[in-house]
Amino acid sequence: MTCVITPQHMPESAPSLSSKAFDRNLGSPRTLVSWVLSLVACMLTVMACVPLFSVLIMLIWRGGTRLVQGGISVFTALPPSAMMKHGGGFGNALVGTLTMVGIASAIAVPFGVLAAIFLAEYGARSRFGTAVRFSAKIMTGLPSILAGVFAYASVVALTGGFSAVAGGVALSVLMIPIVMLTAEEAIKMVPQRMKEAAIGMGCTRAQVIWKIIVPTALPGILTGVMLAVARAAGETAPLIFTALASNYSWAIDHRQPFIHLMKPTASMAVFIYNSAGKPQDNLIELAWAASLVLVVMVLIFNIGGQLLSRRSRPAR
Amino acid sequence: MTAITETFRPPAAGPGDLPMAAGISQPPSGFDRLVDRSTRGFAWTFAAGTIVLLSFIVYEIGLASIPAVKHHGLSLITSGSWDVNKEYFGLRWPILGTIYSSVIALLIAGVFGVAIAVFLSQNFIPRRMEIVFKNIVELLAAIPSVVYGLWGIFVVIPLLRPPANALASHLGGWFPFLSGRLSGPGMLPAALVLAIMVLPTISAISYDSLISVNPKIKEAAYGLGATRWEAILKVILPTASTGIFGSIILGFGRAMGETMALAMLLGNVNHFSVSLLSPGNTLAALIANDFPEAAPAELDVLLFAGMTLLAITLLVNVLGALVIQFANRGRGGR
Numbered sequence: 001m002t003c004v005i006t007p008q009h010m011p012e013s014a015p016s017l018s019s020k021a022f023d024r025n026l027g028s029p030r031t032l033v034s035w036v037l038s039l040v041a042c043m044l045t046v047m048a049c050v051p052l053f054s055v056l057i058m059l060i061w062r063g064g065t066r067l068v069q070g071g072i073s074v075f076t077a078l079p080p081s082a083m084m085k086h087g088g089g090f091g092n093a094l095v096g097t098l099t100m101v102g103i104a105s106a107i108a109v110p111f112g113v114l115a116a117i118f119l120a121e122y123g124a125r126s127r128f129g130t131a132v133r134f135s136a137k138i139m140t141g142l143p144s145i146l147a148g149v150f151a152y153a154s155v156v157a158l159t160g161g162f163s164a165v166a167g168g169v170a171l172s173v174l175m176i177p178i179v180m181l182t183a184e185e186a187i188k189m190v191p192q193r194m195k196e197a198a199i200g201m202g203c204t205r206a207q208v209i210w211k212i213i214v215p216t217a218l219p220g221i222l223t224g225v226m227l228a229v230a231r232a233a234g235e236t237a238p239l240i241f242t243a244l245a246s247n248y249s250w251a252i253d254h255r256q257p258f259i260h261l262m263k264p265t266a267s268m269a270v271f272i273y274n275s276a277g278k279p280q281d282n283l284i285e286l287a288w289a290a291s292l293v294l295v296v297m298v299l300i301f302n303i304g305g306q307l308l309s310r311r312s313r314p315a316r
Numbered sequence: 317m318t319a320i321t322e323t324f325r326p327p328a329a330g331p332g333d334l335p336m337a338a339g340i341s342q343p344p345s346g347f348d349r350l351v352d353r354s355t356r357g358f359a360w361t362f363a364a365g366t367i368v369l370l371s372f373i374v375y376e377i378g379l380a381s382i383p384a385v386k387h388h389g390l391s392l393i394t395s396g397s398w399d400v401n402k403e404y405f406g407l408r409w410p411i412l413g414t415i416y417s418s419v420i421a422l423l424i425a426g427v428f429g430v431a432i433a434v435f436l437s438q439n440f441i442p443r444r445m446e447i448v449f450k451n452i453v454e455l456l457a458a459i460p461s462v463v464y465g466l467w468g469i470f471v472v473i474p475l476l477r478p479p480a481n482a483l484a485s486h487l488g489g490w491f492p493f494l495s496g497r498l499s500g501p502g503m504l505p506a507a508l509v510l511a512i513m514v515l516p517t518i519s520a521i522s523y524d525s526l527i528s529v530n531p532k533i534k535e536a537a538y539g540l541g542a543t544r545w546e547a548i549l550k551v552i553l554p555t556a557s558t559g560i561f562g563s564i565i566l567g568f569g570r571a572m573g574e575t576m577a578l579a580m581l582l583g584n585v586n587h588f589s590v591s592l593l594s595p596g597n598t599l600a601a602l603i604a605n606d607f608p609e610a611a612p613a614e615l616d617v618l619l620f621a622g623m624t625l626l627a628i629t630l631l632v633n634v635l636g637a638l639v640i641q642f643a644n645r646g647r648g649g650r
Contacts, residue, residue: 034543038440044431048519049452051512055459055467062470111362118359132363134637135370141566141633142373143573145600149622150373153380173369180366204344206355234460237575237604244608269462269576276466276580284470291463302458306451 056295063292066285074289079247079271080282088282090290092246093271096164097294100243100267101232103168104175109225111172112179116221117209119180120187133184139177147173148238156242164265167243171235175228182227186220186309187213219308226305230298236269245270268294374626381623384616392620398586405617407599407624409588414598414625416588417503417578418571421510422518425571426564428511429518433560434548436519437526450523457516465580468509473498473581476505484593498593501583507592509577514567521566525559525643526552558643565636569629575600599625 025031067074073089080088115132123129151170156162190213198208214221244264268290275287344352384392388405395406432453436446480498487494498504529552537547553560583595584605599621607618 030543030546034545037545037548041431041435042440044428045435045449048428048432048456048515049449052452052456052459054471055463058467058471059463111365114359115362115366117355118363122356122359123363129363132366135367137637138630138633139366139370141569141573141629141636143575143600143625143629145573145575145603146373146377146622146626146629149380149603149619149626150376153376153619154372173373176366176369202341204348204352206352207348209355210351230458234458234462236460236462237600240604240607269460272462272466273576273580276462276469287466291460291466294460295463298458298460299455302455 059288059292059295062285063288063290066289067292070289074286075293079266079275079286080280085282088286090266090268090271090286090293093266093268093290094293096243096246096265097233097268099261100164100167100171100239100265101229103165103261104171104232105225105229107168107172108175108179108228112176112224112228113183113214113221115176116180116183116187117213119184121205121209121213133181136177136180139173140181142173143237144174144235145237145241147171148241151238152241159262161262162242162244162264163262164243165261167239167265167267170238170242171232174235174238175232178228178231179221179224182224183217183221186217186224189220190216223305223309226301226308230301230305233301234269234294234298236267236273239267239270240273243267243270245274374630377619377623377626381616381620384620387613387616392617393624396586396588400611400614403613405614407602407617407621409586410597410599410602410621411624412588413582413596414572414600414628416590417507417510417582417596417598418568420503420507420592421514421571422564422568424508424511425515425518425567429515429563429567430522430553430560432515432519433522433526434553437523438544438548438552453516453519456512461513461574461576462580464509464513465577468505468577468581469501472505472509473500473502476508480504480593492590493592495591496589496593501581501595502593503582503596504592506578506581506596509581510571510574513574513577514571517570518563518567521563521640522556522560525556525563525640528559528644529555556643559640562636562640562643565632565639569632569636572598572632573600573625573629575604579604599628 070077070087070089073087075089075094076091077087077089078092079090080086115136119129119133123132147170150173151166155166155169159166194212194216195208198212203211243266246264246266272287272290272294275283275290278284384405392405392407393411394408395404396408397404397406398409432449435441436450441449477498480494484494484497489495533551533555534547537551542550578598579601582597582601584597584601585595586597586602587594588596603618603621603625606614610618
């Protein structure tokens with residue numbers, strides 16, 4: 001603004017004129033249109049919140065009822081057979097989901113964090129770094145079912161069968177770009193002064209990274225990991241191709257403790273998908289209960305991650 | 317930090333020496349150098365691994381789709397017949413269904429998403445409430461799609477059926493979008509749930525591009541006497557339009573790849589109709605529904621369907637990412 005008109009500079013006649021010409025006329029079409037549009041925008045925003053609450057209410061109502069009725073056995077028992085009108089649970093699916101998300105994290109976290117360190121510290125502005133970042137962004141948009149097709153064509157075809165490992169690989173493809181891009185942002189936010197102080201004290205590049213940058217950026221990196229875990233835990237499509245499903249739990253065999261990782265494995269998401277289309281009410285009730293458990297798991301990771309990121313961010 | 321192993325001992329001060337010239341600092345040890353080299357090496361390897369992984373995904377899926385192409389040729393895309401027993405496989409209707417369901421979902425999610433982004437970015441409500449609403453919309457993306465599918469089957473479809481069928485019986489005769497009846501799964505519930513799922517993508521990216529509009533432009537519009545919505549519609553939205561356009565393209569890519577909700581709500585019928593009430597199919601839903609029980613001949617075709625989906629979504633996603641990159645170029649602070 002170059003010219004500020006204060007009341008003292010105004011001509012004597014101005015106030016009476018301005019009160020007419022510049023006052024807001026509530027009845028004028030321009031004001032009315034503005035009001036109506038504001039109302040519409042407000043209504044659309046409120047309406048967009050309805051599905052979330054509808055989903056949550058249904059989950060608590062239908063899934064919660066089943067959980068209360070079934071008690072702890074819902075978490076430990078095997079899925080009911082078609083004849084069973086009551087009872088049963090999704091113990092094997094819970095174990096399967098935790099295992100596969102664990103395998104996926106074991107692959108995706110080191111991969112994503114190290115690649116993020118490269119992007120933020122070594123190759124931030126290089127052409128190679130830009131290409132890497134662009135690939136990661138494209139991978140975030142990769143349909144999850146294609147991660148499944150990929151793991152089917154590579155891991156399943158190679159090892160000769162559906163397995164928890166193949167499921168873990170498929171999920172890790174979805175987790176890597178999330179971990180990587182979030183970790184890069186977190187690392188970039190480490191103050192330049194801290195790095196310079198460390199270098200000034202004679203640190204090598206690796207020492208700056210492992211002793212200064214990673215500990216400082218840790219909350220942000222953990223946010224990315226938690227968001228990625230939340231995403232992976234809820235994925236269904238990639239698991240249909242890779243882990244398939246199983247109605248049985250793992251018999252623990254002490255001689256070959258890892259043999260079951262190479263067998264078809266149940267998961268919460270696939271259990272919900274398979275049960276939703278079944279005619280038995282018992283299975284459908286269990287699907288609601290499994291959905292409630294899955295959503296609670298996912299929301300805990302999601303909200304936890306966001307709280308962490310809020311705490312780590314410097315106040316604006 | 318170079319480890320300080322020795323305790324500090326004052327050096328014997330000679331006449332020409334600066335104090336402490338014998339020093340406690342030392343060059344990096346061999347181990348330090350090794351850690352430094354390997355950190356750099358591993359970081360580079362995994363960064364390169366990202367590009368390799370993406371290429372490997374494209375390569376593997378492409379390789380898996382070759383047998384079907386060899387066996388069926390071009391009729392895979394152009395033919396509309398699908399008979400597993402006679403081994404007629406044509407993906408025309410699933411491809412059309414993929415695009416149609418995504419376009420309808422985007423029409424709904426675009427209106428809602430941009431309205432939400434405007435409402436939350438232009439100081440309509442106190443900052444605290446903006447954050448609450450923003451988090452609620454973001455949580456929509458956190459719900460797993462299979463849960464949306466379950467919710468769609470038991471809540472959305474029963475809710476939509478009576479009004480949709482009532483409308484259809486009045487208008488169905490001349491209005492092609494509402495012909496037939498909604499007997500269960502169909503395009504309308506599927507597209508609606510799909511819209512809910514892509515809404516967070518659109519609103520979040522639109523919000524970012526709206527908030528990065530230079531405030532001077534906005535103030536200039538208000539200074540000229542524009543009402544709030546005149547400023548929004550004529551100045552702010554056009555300025556942010558590239559980013560909003562990018563968000564819609566990315567939402568389109570996401571909608572086309574979405575699988576479970578459509579597999580559960582669209583009916584898995586290899587047929588296509590413009591009517592919102594009739595069932596249909598999409599590429600992703602077809603793969604998910606048929607894969608567990610597919611015979612080898614059909615499996616090849618499903619892998620080819622995966623390749624088609626990959627080609628379409630890669631194209632759309634690259635386009636969207638480029639548009640957003642272009643939109644963010646030259647934008648400084650907020």
